[in-house]
Amino acid sequence: MSWIQLIFVVDVNKVEPLSDALEAFMAQAITTENAGADEYYEVAFPGNPTWKKVQLTALFDDAIDVAPIVEFVQKQFADSAQTEIPVQIEKLVDQDWERVWLSSFKPIEVGSNLWICPSWCEPTDPNARNITLDPGLAFGTGTHATTHMCLRWLADQSLEGQRVLDYGSGTGILAIAALLSGASHADAVDIDPLAVAACDENAQRNGVTDQISSLLPEQLEPEPAHRYPLVIANILAEVILDLRETLLAHLQPNGTLLLTGILASQADRVIAAFGEKMSYTTHQQDQWCLIVATPKT
Numbered sequence: 001m002s003w004i005q006l007i008f009v010v011d012v013n014k015v016e017p018l019s020d021a022l023e024a025f026m027a028q029a030i031t032t033e034n035a036g037a038d039e040y041y042e043v044a045f046p047g048n049p050t051w052k053k054v055q056l057t058a059l060f061d062d063a064i065d066v067a068p069i070v071e072f073v074q075k076q077f078a079d080s081a082q083t084e085i086p087v088q089i090e091k092l093v094d095q096d097w098e099r100v101w102l103s104s105f106k107p108i109e110v111g112s113n114l115w116i117c118p119s120w121c122e123p124t125d126p127n128a129r130n131i132t133l134d135p136g137l138a139f140g141t142g143t144h145a146t147t148h149m150c151l152r153w154l155a156d157q158s159l160e161g162q163r164v165l166d167y168g169s170g171t172g173i174l175a176i177a178a179l180l181s182g183a184s185h186a187d188a189v190d191i192d193p194l195a196v197a198a199c200d201e202n203a204q205r206n207g208v209t210d211q212i213s214s215l216l217p218e219q220l221e222p223e224p225a226h227r228y229p230l231v232i233a234n235i236l237a238e239v240i241l242d243l244r245e246t247l248l249a250h251l252q253p254n255g256t257l258l259l260t261g262i263l264a265s266q267a268d269r270v271i272a273a274f275g276e277k278m279s280y281t282t283h284q285q286d287q288w289c290l291i292v293a294t295p296k297t
């Protein structure tokens with residue numbers, strides 16, 4: 001999956017209507033940051049920054065033609081035809097691996113002794129940890145930078161006997177990788193019924209149906225009797241921020257939280273939202289960031 005981002009610089013009073021308009025054009029995520037040097041803090045909302053000039057970034061599926069969106073924004077939001085709103089259009093290229101994967105269908109080593117292998121290929125190393133996975137509708141073939149960073153991290157863990165939560169599980173790739181690193185069970189949650197079905201299918205393909213529960217969010221207990229020592233979420237930053245309470249509610253007090261789907265420029269905001277009770281390490285691949293949050297010692 002690839003993305004196109006539109007980056008506008010607007011006066012702060014335009015942020016809300018512009019965000020609403022971009023959402024109506026199917027923006028997948030909208031983020032704002034200060035575009036000027038004159039940052040000040042709103043008295044009524046301590047700690048909540050407001051800025052005079054805001055850089056607003058909207059992320060779109062690259063199948064969408066963004067030219068009419070830019071035209072609409074200029075017509076509706078520019079003060080005059082002479083003072084157009086500054087805009088940059090950037091393609092966020094997911095790795096060429098996506099194309100390589102689809103064209104060559106070869107097993108790929110994605111972490112230490114951890115391989116993704118299409119069902120029609122013989123594993124390169126039958127004794128390695130092999131995940132059988134085919135390209136499909138759900139996100140998560142192992143080659144996206146965010147998935148890849150999680151896989152590399154999971155490959156180096158010893159999760160003996162742990163029950164883990166994979167929130168935003170897509171194909172279930174991370175849940176399966178956690179099992180291959182010793183976890184006893186994975187609860188894989190996704191908002192998309194197609195992903196839930198794909199995860200079930202992949203659990204079957206990998207012979208771990210008894211160890212994976214593939215669930216819609218409403219099927220996960222809101223007030224869990226059982227909390228997880230490891231919670232993984234590879235979703236976009238805005239969604240992770242919305243899910244903060246849920247993710248923390250399911251995490252054991254001494255548990256580890258793996259957060260990605262976050263652009264490197266958004267990492268500080270996510271870390272600030274999850275608070276000072278945890279320690280954070282970050283990893284970066286391309287423009288994406290993986291945050292590993294562990295309890296403070």
Ligand SMILES: C[S@@+](CC[C@H](N)C(=O)[O-])C[C@H]1O[C@@H](n2cnc3c(N)ncnc32)[C@H](O)[C@@H]1O
Pocket residue numbers: 138139140141142144146147150167168169170171172173174189190191192195217234235236239243261
């Ligand atoms: C970037 S994909 C990650 C898939 C896989 N875990 C991986 O690492 O490759 C994000 C997944 O989160 C799901 N998702 C998005 N919003 C969600 C939400 N609010 N609750 C649960 N899942 C969500 C999407 O349907 C998608 O399958």
